Amino acid sequence: MSLIPAILKDEALLKDADSYLSDSTDFHIWWLGQSGYLLQWKGKRVLIDPYLSDSLTKKYATTNKPHVRMSERVIDPSLLTGISVVTSSHNHTDHLDGETLIPILKNNPGIRFVIPEANRTFITERVKCPENFPDGLSDKDYISIDEFTFHGVPAKHNLIERDESGNCKFMGYVVQFGDWTVYHSGDTLWFDGMADLLKPFRIDVALLPINGNDPARGVAGNLNVKEAAQLGKAIKAGIVIPCHYNMFEFNTADPEDFIREAKKIGQPYAVLQHGERWSSDLLSHQG
Numbered sequence: 001m002s003l004i005p006a007i008l009k010d011e012a013l014l015k016d017a018d019s020y021l022s023d024s025t026d027f028h029i030w031w032l033g034q035s036g037y038l039l040q041w042k043g044k045r046v047l048i049d050p051y052l053s054d055s056l057t058k059k060y061a062t063t064n065k066p067h068v069r070m071s072e073r074v075i076d077p078s079l080l081t082g083i084s085v086v087t088s089s090h091n092h093t094d095h096l097d098g099e100t101l102i103p104i105l106k107n108n109p110g111i112r113f114v115i116p117e118a119n120r121t122f123i124t125e126r127v128k129c130p131e132n133f134p135d136g137l138s139d140k141d142y143i144s145i146d147e148f149t150f151h152g153v154p155a156k157h158n159l160i161e162r163d164e165s166g167n168c169k170f171m172g173y174v175v176q177f178g179d180w181t182v183y184h185s186g187d188t189l190w191f192d193g194m195a196d197l198l199k200p201f202r203i204d205v206a207l208l209p210i211n212g213n214d215p216a217r218g219v220a221g222n223l224n225v226k227e228a229a230q231l232g233k234a235i236k237a238g239i240v241i242p243c244h245y246n247m248f249e250f251n252t253a254d255p256e257d258f259i260r261e262a263k264k265i266g267q268p269y270a271v272l273q274h275g276e277r278w279s280s281d282l283l284s285h286q287g
Helices: 009-019 055-059 099-109 117-127 192-199 227-234 255-265 280-285
Strands: 027-033 037-039 045-047 082-087 113-115 136-137 140-146 148-154 171-177 178-184 203-208 239-243 275-277
Touching: 009 027, 009 280, 027 099, 027 136, 027 227, 037 178, 045 171, 045 192, 055 099, 082 148, 113 117, 113 140, 136 148, 140 192, 148 192, 171 192, 178 192, 192 227, 203 280, 227 239, 227 255, 239 255, 275 280
Parallel strands: 045 082, 082 113, 113 136, 178 203, 203 239
Antiparallel strands: 027 037, 027 275, 037 045, 140 148, 148 171, 171 178
């Protein structure tokens, strides 16, 4: 089976991003596949949970849980430069991939790495960086880096897990910059108090998984298509952009189902293809 092609990939994606470096008004988001995004604002770039390799496909090739890729890789991670911040929301490889992160850290002097504090030792061993290099957060913590402020919020995957110091092992991030706010949930189910926790941030863009929670897959689950639309509505998100689908055959969802659910309740949305850009000047025109 042929792979789903990216709208933009490698040098073409970089050319598109470079064309907006001087934009001082709007921000831009490119979907990199799975839960990975490139966020660009005022010439500054943030990478959110990138997975840009075939490490999982290779790792599970001879197991009873093969990770058969559905879509082509959007960009060689060694091409990504000018990155101010990269994040990992938790330790699963599609959110913490050594083959992706090691070249990014190497090729971006001065880059900062935002992680769950609970995962510091595991993360630094995987990406082969000094243990004091990453910026660790838990829920209720925040850090400001290069005009971006990252707030840690809990994620439930499939539990809200904490280390012995009470730090969250699975997290989402609310990113504030200028007058804008973007929420990347990481991998999560809906949990009690989630909407009330997020509403005060007045989120413009919510990046939410839609692949659902099927125990038969043998992996931790996420919001399903209906829940992602409903969460967007509950937190009054300006727009929901779904993710965590069309990467692996065994763990995906149909974005058309998400579109139907969003339309039912009047939740604005944008469904992207891999390598596709969404820009904030479209915010009032979506849905």
